Amino acid sequence: GNSVTQMEGPVTLSEEAFLTINCTYTATGYPSLFWYVQYPGEGLQLLLKATKADDKGSNKGFEATYRKETTSFHLEKGSVQVSDSAVYFCALSGRGAQKLVFGQGTRLTINP
Amino acid sequence: NAGVMQNPRHLVRRRGQEARLRCSPVKGHSHVYWYRQLPEEGLKFMVYLQKENIIDESGMPKERFSAEFPKEGPSILRIQQVVRGDSAAYFCASSPENGAFFGQGTRLTVV
Numbered sequence: 001g002n003s004v005t006q007m008e009g010p011v012t013l014s015e016e017a018f019l020t021i022n023c024t025y026t027a028t029g030y031p032s033l034f035w036y037v038q039y040p041g042e043g044l045q046l047l048l049k050a051t052k053a054d055d056k057g058s059n060k061g062f063e064a065t066y067r068k069e070t071t072s073f074h075l076e077k078g079s080v081q082v083s084d085s086a087v088y089f090c091a092l093s094g095r096g097a098q099k100l101v102f103g104q105g106t107r108l109t110i111n112p
Numbered sequence: 113n114a115g116v117m118q119n120p121r122h123l124v125r126r127r128g129q130e131a132r133l134r135c136s137p138v139k140g141h142s143h144v145y146w147y148r149q150l151p152e153e154g155l156k157f158m159v160y161l162q163k164e165n166i167i168d169e170s171g172m173p174k175e176r177f178s179a180e181f182p183k184e185g186p187s188i189l190r191i192q193q194v195v196r197g198d199s200a201a202y203f204c205a206s207s208p209e210n211g212a213f214f215g216q217g218t219r220l221t222v223v
Contacts, residue, residue, distance in 0.1 A: 036214075045214070089154060098160075101157070102154040102156075103154055
């Protein structure tokens with residue numbers, strides 16, 4: 001079945017550091033890939049997505065590229081801010097309106 | 113996404129009571145999903161519904177849990193005879209297609 005594996009956390013960085021959170025997946029067919037962010041006490045917010053190979057999703061300075069050859073969708077940001085502190089989830093879904101399969105989440109803390 | 117409304121935000125139940133969690137999807141969205149999140153864990157799929165139909169309930173426990181999405185009104189996740197292990201955050205999501213929008217969740221505490 002489909003599965004998502006994320007880089008284990010927690011991850012602690014200083015402000016303005018470069019961020020990478022690794023995500024790899026196993027899936028049949030051609031899934032859509034997502035990154036969600038969860039702030040303390042809140043629900044999940046869609047951060048970015050990519051629906052086909054080589055697509056790059058981007059939002060708020062975050063980027064991730066759908067790499068079919070390495071089955072990866074790593075999240076990157078060039079210069080993190082304290083306000084980026086949250087839990088980040090990588091997820092996939094099959095074609096059409098299907099359920100999301102989530103990774104275990106990576107807790108990110110940015111220190112000033 | 114503020115468009116998906118869940119209530120209540122917090123729910124406390126004693127063991128053996130029933131819990132009812134409500135979800136109103138974004139207007140126009142016909143697909144509703146329920147997920148459960150245990151502390152410090154990711155979200156686990158429970159059930160996928162369209163109006164008046166359960167499409168996929170492969171993540172639902174076999175007993176005590178049920179879900180519905182009637183023609184009119186919100187989707188309801190119902191947990192009968194709650195136990196301490198049911199304590200978790202329950203999230204609803206809606207979508208017209210890939211890329212669900214999530215509500216803020218209901219945090220259920222069983223005491």
